[in-house]
Amino acid sequence: MAQSNFIDYVKICSRSGHGGAGSAHLHRDKRTAMGGPDGGDGGRGGHIILRGNSQLWTLLHLQYRKHVIAENGQNGGPSHSTGAQGKDDVLEVPLGTIARNAETGEFMCEITEDGQEIILTPGGRGGLGNAHFKSPTNQTPRYAQPGEDGREEWVILELKLLADxxxxxxxxxxxxxxxxxxxxxxxxxxxxxxxxxxxxxxxxxxxxxxxxxxxxxxxxxxxxxxxxxxxxxxxxxxxxxxxxxxxxxxxxxxxxxxxxxxxxxxxxxxxxxxxxxxxxxxxxxxxxxxxxxxxxxxxxxxxxxxxxxxxxxxxxxxxxxxxxxxxxxx
Known part of the structure; x- marks a missing residue:
């Protein structure tokens, strides 16, 4: 029997990106021997995003894509440089697609309009650089926040046809x-x-x-x-x-x-x-x-x-x- 091209149920592992760590840098140059903190923030980790596409009518293109992984955010740098955000991974899905948590069966979201975008698995937040922690009593903080971990979860995508x-x-x-x-x-x-x-x-x-x-x-x-x-x-x-x-x-x-x-x-x-x-x-x-x-x-x-x-x-x-x-x- 020929394989069907109509796929209305897929299970994927959705892993968003980790947030980049904040920088604990202290400003130093030839004119400044003991400058203050200038560590930048880490970048946000990439999201896993669902986007409605009215030209699609099946989940066939996701049938063999079991792991969807977004990029991690970059670490912060000196001179208040913010790390780059991790690249989002956008999954195009047909209208009528519902996402559920594979372990609990809990409803997560549904796509009903062309171009509609919903964050399925949010990326981790970037950590704050040490410049945020300067205070009158702590002029040179030598610590910064680590980035927030991304999330990993198994998700079921289920298509329910939209018809009159x-x-x-x-x-x-x-x-x-x-x-x-x-x-x-x-x-x-x-x-x-x-x-x-x-x-x-x-x-x-x-x-x-x-x-x-x-x-x-x-x-x-x-x-x-x-x-x-x-x-x-x-x-x-x-x-x-x-x-x-x-x-x-x-x-x-x-x-x-x-x-x-x-x-x-x-x-x-x-x-x-x-x-x-x-x-x-x-x-x-x-x-x-x-x-x-x-x-x-x-x-x-x-x-x-x-x-x-x-x-x-x-x-x-x-x-x-x-x-x-x-x-x-x-």
């Missing part, structure tokens, strides 16, 4: 086909379970040059919230979607039961997911006639807007986009 609409359904529900029809995305499509092994994003064009972003999430199976199948790994991407489009094939033996299972998996994983707006699309409806469609409507859940669609024949695709746009803007 998340597609939720069992394998072979037609999610990838719909995305390929309404956007320029070209997900792999085949007639077997778990065709989609990684999320796909597509920009859907709407009326008057407007658009919204749709995410095809790998198929969920019953028990996904307990770690079965592929669903658990990708359920977190659904958390960032503004609304959810449930997709169930019209050849399902029990559409209402399938919908109930999908809702239960989301609720088990994160009850807050049920607060999102929802639409139910019954797919592959080109395979049934109007009479059978009418009969099926009687058995569908009553608490969710429903539309019968066919990606192959474009049936009700425009109506679906209207429903999505209305839900996103209401």
């Amino acid at each position: 609409v998340g597609l939720v359904g069992f394998p072979n529900a037609g999610k990838s086909t719909l995305l390929s029809v309404v956007s320029a995305a070209k997900p792999k499509i085949a007639n077997y379970a778990f065709t989609t092994l990684e999320p796909n994003l597509g920009v859907v064009a709407y009326r008057d040059y407007r658009s919204f972003v749709m995410a095809d999430i790998p198929g969920i199976i019953e028990g996904a919230s307990e770690g079965k199948g592929l669903g658990l790994r990708f359920l977190r991407h659904i958390e960032r979607n503004s609304m959810l489009l449930f997709m169930i094939s019209c050849d399902s033996p029990d559409i209402a039961e399938e919908y109930k299972i999908l809702v239960n998996e989301l609720e088990t994983y994160n009850p807050e997911l049920l607060d999102k707006k929802r639409i139910l699309a019954i797919t592959k409806s080109d395979m049934i006639d109007d009479e059978l469609e009418a009969e099926m409507r009687e058995t569908l859940p009553k608490d969710i807007p429903t539309v019968f669609i066919s990606s192959m024949t474009q049936k009700n695709i425009t109506q679906l986009k209207d429903m999505i746009w209305s839900a996103l803007n209401s």
Whole structure:
């Protein structure tokens, strides 16, 4: 099997730079035999910084970079010379990246905007030179502060896709086909379970040059919230979607039961997911006639807007986009 180019989870060792030591220098030159303290401050150690980059959509570039190390600050010098700051190490990450402490699981920060910068691991402060410690009773202090140590910690970077609409359904529900029809995305499509092994994003064009972003999430199976199948790994991407489009094939033996299972998996994983707006699309409806469609409507859940669609024949695709746009803007 070919290696996936979509990486949404990496663990790195983040080590910021040590601060430079302050100088304990005393001024001496040919005209001054016993000058006062003129030791400069040490430079700050380099930070490890996360920066949002809207052109990235995966953490692949960080997959094999296990150790991220910033430069140490330089020591202070004579004549009040401040040591140079250590060079920061800036990690470009996709929007929707969350950082957590790998040992405690504690949330550290998240990147949601292009160009946004957050210090992940701050560098150590530079030490003060002896010039700061001169006083009337201590005219020639011969000591200075050492630099503050940098920090070293293991950090988990986790990507949660930012999309307006998340597609939720069992394998072979037609999610990838719909995305390929309404956007320029070209997900792999085949007639077997778990065709989609990684999320796909597509920009859907709407009326008057407007658009919204749709995410095809790998198929969920019953028990996904307990770690079965592929669903658990990708359920977190659904958390960032503004609304959810449930997709169930019209050849399902029990559409209402399938919908109930999908809702239960989301609720088990994160009850807050049920607060999102929802639409139910019954797919592959080109395979049934109007009479059978009418009969099926009687058995569908009553608490969710429903539309019968066919990606192959474009049936009700425009109506679906209207429903999505209305839900996103209401």
